[in-house]
Amino acid sequence: MAMSDVEKAARSRAALLAAQAPDLQPAVEGWLARLAHERRLSPKTQDAYARDLTVVLNLLTLHLGHRPTVADMAALAPADVRAVLAARRMEGVAPRTLVRLMAAARSFGRHLEREGLGKVGALAAVRAPKVPRSLPKPVSVSDAKALADPATRAGEDRAPWVLARDAAVIALLYGCGLRISEALGLTRSMMPEPGGGDQITVTGKGNKTRMVPLLPQVTQAVADYAALCPYVLEPDKPLFRGAKGGPLSARIVQMAVERMRGALGLPDSATPHALRHSFATHLLARGGELRAIQELLGHASLSTTQVYTAVDATRLMDAYRAAHPRA
Template identity: 85%
Template sequence: MAMTDTETAARSRNALLSALVPEMAAAVDGWLARLAHERRLSPKTLDAYARDLTLVMNRLTLHLGERPTLAAMAALTPADVRAVLAARRAEGVAPRTLVRLMAAARSFGRHLEREGLGKVGALTAVRAPKVPRSLPKPVSVADARALADPATRAGEDREPWVLARDAAVIALLYGAGLRISEALGLTRAMVPEPGAGDQITVTGKGQKTRMVPLLAQVTQAIADYATLCPYVLEPEKPLFRGMRGGPLSPRIVQLAVERMRGALGLPDSATPHALRHSFATHLLARGGEMRAIQELLGHASLSTTQVYTAVDSTKLMEAYRAAHPRA
C-alpha cells in the first residue's frame, strides 16, 4: 500500500533527525514544526524541505569532516557555502535544485536566528544560482476539450465509470483550474448537483480556501461519474475513488492523461498540471483580468500569475511571424 503524504513527510523527517547530532536534531525538529504550524505547509512541502536539508547536511558533513553542530553552522563562511554548492554542482545537480537546497538552508538559518541559536550569515551572503524561468506549456482549447471527453477513450477496455471518473477529474483541472491534489481532495458534499449551485470551496496550498465557479459542463461530468460509480459516495468521504473503492491516486490520473496524449498525438508536456496552465492561459487570451485569474488559481503572489502574460505574448508573436508577409 502506498504511503500517504503525511507518512512520507514523517519518514523524511525521521531520516533527517537520525543523521544529526542531538542539539542540531532538536533545532531541525523545531524548524519543521514551525513550518507545519505557523506557515501551514502541506505534508508534501514539508517532505521536500526535509529532503533538501538532508542533502545540505550530508554535504556539510563531508566538507567539515564531522556532523555539523550549531556552533559549526554559525561559524560557516561564504567559502564553505560555495564549496557545498560546487560539490553538488559537480555531482550533476541542476541549478533549479541548487536554488531549492539554498532556500531550505536559508529557511533553517532564519529559524536558528529567530530562536537565538546562532546567526548563519554565510547563507545569505552567497547568491543562489540563476535559473532561467520556464514558461508554462498549455494545450490548445480543442485538445483540452478532447482530454476531458470520455469519448476520447471509448476504445479502451475499461469500466464506463472509470472513464467517467477520469473525465470528471480532468474537467475540474481545465474547467476550474484546480491542482490535481485539490480535485482529489473534494468530498461528495462539496460539489453541488447540476442546477443546484455553480461554485465550490477548494482548499489549496497552505490550507488556504478559495471559492471557484463551476461550469455546468463540469458539474454534469461529476454527476455522470457519481451515477455510474459502483461505490457509495458518502457526503464527507472522497468524491473520486479508485478501483477498490479507496481514494483515487494522482498517479492514476497522470497515467490516464499519458494514454490520451498518445492517442491524440500530444507532446509529453501535456500533463494534468498543463490543463491548469491552459485554464489560466485561455482565460487571459479571452480578456480575463489578471487579479481575477490569480484568485481563481489560488496564487499567493500576483507575480506567479503574471507568467501567463509571457505565454500569451509568445503565442501572439508566433502568430504574427507565421501570418505577416514581412515577418
C-alpha cells in the first residue's frame, strides 16, 4: 500500500534527525517545525526539504570527515559549499536539483541564524547554478475542451461512470485552474449541485484556502459523474473514487490524459497540469488581469504568475511570424 505524503514526510524527518550530530539535531528539529507550522508547507514539500537537507549534510560529512556540528556549520567557507556542489555535479546531477539542494541548505542556514546559533554566510556567498527557464506548455482551447469531453473516449472499454469521473476531474483542472491534488481533495459537500452555487473553496499548497468560480459546465460534469457513480458519495468523504471505491489516485487521471493525447495527437507536454497552465494562459489572452489570475491559481507571489505573460507573448509572436507577409 502506497504511503501518504504525511507518512513520507515523517519518514524523511526521522531519517534526517537520526543521521546528524547530537548537537545539530535540535536545530534540525526546530527547522522542520518551522517549515510545518510557520511556513505551513505541505507534507510533500516538507518531505522534499528534509530529503534535500539530508543529502547536503551527508555530503558535508564526507567532505569534513565527520558529521557536521553547529560549530562546523557556522565555520563553513565558500570553498566547502563549492566542494559539495562539485561532488554532486560529478555524479551527473542536473542543475535544477543543485538549486533545490541549495534552497534547502540556505533555509536551514537562516534558521540557525534566527536561533542565534551562528551566521552561515558561506551558503549565501555561493551562487546556485543557473537553470534554463522553461515556459509552461498549455494546450489550445479546442484541445482542452476535447480532453474534458467524455465523447473523446467513447470507444474505450470502460464503465460510463469512469469516463464521466475522469471528464469531471479534467473539467475542474481546466475550468477552475486547479492542481490535480486540489481537485482530488474535494469532498462531496464542497461541490454544489447545478444551479446551487457558482464557486467552491479550494485548499491549496500550505493549507491555504481560496475561492474559485465555477462554470455551469464544470458543475454539470461533476453532477453527471455523481449520478453514475456506483458508490455512495458521503458528504465528508472524497468526491472522486477509484474503481474499488477508495480515493482516486492522481496517476489514474494522468493515465487517462495519456490515452487521450495519443488519440488526439497531442504532445507529451499535454498533461493534467498543462490544463492548469491552459486555464491561466487562455484567461490572460482574453484580457484577464494578472493579479486576478494570481488569486485564482493560488500563487503566493505575482512573479510566479507573470511567467504566463511570456507564454502569451510567445504565442502572439508565433502567430505574427506565421501570418504576416513580411515576417
